[in-house]
Amino acid sequence: MDTRIARALYRKKSAVQRAGEGERTPGGTPLVIPFPKCYTLSMPRFTFIHAADLHLGAPFRGLDGAASAAFPSSGPSSSPLSSPSSSPSSRKKGNFLAEASFIALDRLEKACLDQGAAFLILSGDIYDDKDGVLRARFALRDMFLRLKDADVRVFIAHGNHDPLRPGPLPVAWPDNVTVFGPEVSRECVMQDGVPLALVQGISHTAARETENLALRFTRYAPGKEDGNALSGSLPEGLPADIFQIAVLHCAVGGAADGHAPYAPCALSDLTGAGFDYWALGHVHQGGIVCDAPYVVYPGSIQGLHINETGAHGCAVVRVDGRSCAVEQLPLAPVVWEKMVFTVTEGTATPVATIDALEEALLEALQTRAGERNGAEAVFCRVILEGATELDAELRRPGSLETLLERLRKELAAHDGPARVWLKDIRLATSPDRDFAALAGRDDLVGEVVRLASAMRDDPARAEEVADRALSALRGNAKLKKILALGGEAHGIGGMDGAVDTALSAPDLADEAKALLCSLLEGDE
Incomplete structure (x- = not known):
């Protein structure tokens, strides 16, 4: 609807009429559908952008120096998204990997302008720590100023990585930016005199927030005293059916597995609060937790x-x-x-020699470059699996390193829409043997196969054996520090201490079985 018509209708109604229920759009619409033809005349249509977990200036984890050397400049000049003209000052020419989060920030700004957004919501962890690098603060300030010129408001709720800091900000935000404080407050978004939405939010004040902050939110309702005493100025006579948004950085039970349980809450705490949209942050893999009402993690802007x-x-x-x-x-x-490649003969990608494997992997990786989701680079881990006669050769010291180096060299020479960087190769193959027959042998080989098979069928037993075997390693002070800081920084885990669980205890038993059988059978 034309905003001028909506404004006229809004002003024509009395305060009592505006406070009434009015006409409503049918609720419960499914995800990503065309706008319904019937809508509430007093409420205009609008668009907003929801982002979170920017982690501006945070380095990539688990990469060696060879990766930085392979990407010396800030992206291919042919990419139309590398340097949007609308945001010239947020990124300097430099190493592509160091610039990645700032390139994503440029694109976020461009999205706000291209989509005609009325406002932008940032749901926490804008920086990697509470202070934030100064360059990140200036980049945000400059972006906020350009959004102000386009009449785009910005709402910020801080999270566990960037909790509210005491005292004045080192870089002041323009007046189109609202930063939610330690208590829930709300703001009304107006456009040409017409109320579009009510936005409520709260920020973390500590790096390890344990309170269920979701319980502090209450939907605004005209004439209802409970929950309407929140701070924030509201225009007189808001309609009861105005679109209301809650902004929170939190861990929703069942949807934030593997993430630290900061500001923990249950999904029912959110769905029962009466809001139309929960703009969440904290989970880096984006997704819709619920669509009635919408509970959304947008994911981080850069993995x-x-x-x-x-x-x-x-x-x-x-x-x-x-x-x-x-x-x-x-x-x-x-x-x-992560690309899983099955090398078993008789499958769609059978390989009988190492050179055939190299050729097949190169083709698969070049194909992956075309499935890049608008990215300029694809960083890939190859996982080799399946029963193969090549297992022993692949397990020889230096074999995977040689294959990795050759593939990187071939990929660097490939001219495609995106560069593919092969991060590493993980081995999950097994010898091409009849393990059922080996299990029947009355020797050490048979005992190894029977024990590994028993642990595969009994994960709890496998975990017990693995705990005993790895207890000495876990007691190592240096290793404990690596895991506490986030193992992926050292190639073995993820952010917030989330260890890479690619190999479970049963998987480790299978690996041990394959290695021991190769050694005992004389393949080495």
Whole structure:
């Protein structure tokens, strides 16, 4: 609807009429559908952008120096998304990997302008720590100023990585920016005199917030005293069915597994609060937790390590009355992927020699470059699996390193829409043997196969054996420090101490079985 018509209708009604229920758009609409033809006349349609977990200036984790050397400049000049003209000052010419989060920030700004967003929501962890690098603060300030020129408001709720800091900010935000404080407050978004939405939010004040902050939120309702005493100025006579948004950095039970349980809450705490949209942050893999009402993690704008695979970006939300449609918009210039390659003969990709394996992997990786989700680089881990006669050769010292080096060299010479960087190769193959027959042998080989098979069938027993075997390593002070800091920084885990669980205890038993059988059978 034309905003001028909506404004006229809004002003024509009396305060009592505006406070009434009015006409409503049917609720419960499914995800990403066309706008319904019927809508509440007093409420215009609008769009907003929801982003979180920017972690500006945070380095990639689990990469060696060879990766930085392979990407010396800040992206291919041919990419139309590398340097949007609307945001010239947020990125300097430099190493592509160091610039990745700032390139994603440029694209976030461009999305706000291209989508005609009325406002931008940032749901926490804008920086990697509470102070934030000064360059990141200036980049944000400059972006906020350009959004102000386009009449785009910004709402910020701080999270566990960037909790509210005492005292004045080192770089002041322009007046189109609202930073939510330690208590829930709300703001009304107006456009040409017409109320579009009410936005409520709260920020973390500590790095390890344990309170269920979701319980502090209450939907605004005209004439209802309970919950209407929150700070924030509201225009007189708001309609009861105005679209209302809650902004929170939190861990929703069941949806934030593997993430630190900061500001923990249950999904029912959110769905029962009466809001139309929960703009969450904390989980780096974006997704819709619930669509009635919408509870959304937009994901981080740039994946930082191999456990943050796939497209990363923001959520574009189109609102009509109290209904909305949500879609993900990719922003990340670097996409992380895990590619499982089965080498078993008789499958779709059979390989009988190492050179044939190299050729097949090169083709698969070049194909992956075309599935880049708008990114300029794909960082890939290859996982080799399957029963193969090549198992023993692949396990020889130096074999995987040689294969990795050769593939990197071939990929660097490939001219495609995106560069593929092969991060590493993980081995999950097994010897091409009849393990059922080996299990029947009355010797050490048979005992090894029977024990490994028993642990595969009994994960609890496998975990017990693995704990005993690895207890000495886990008691190592240096290793404990690596895991506490986030193992992926050292190639073995993820952010917030989330260890890479690619190999479970039963998987380790299978690995041990394959290695021991090769040794005992004389393959070495």
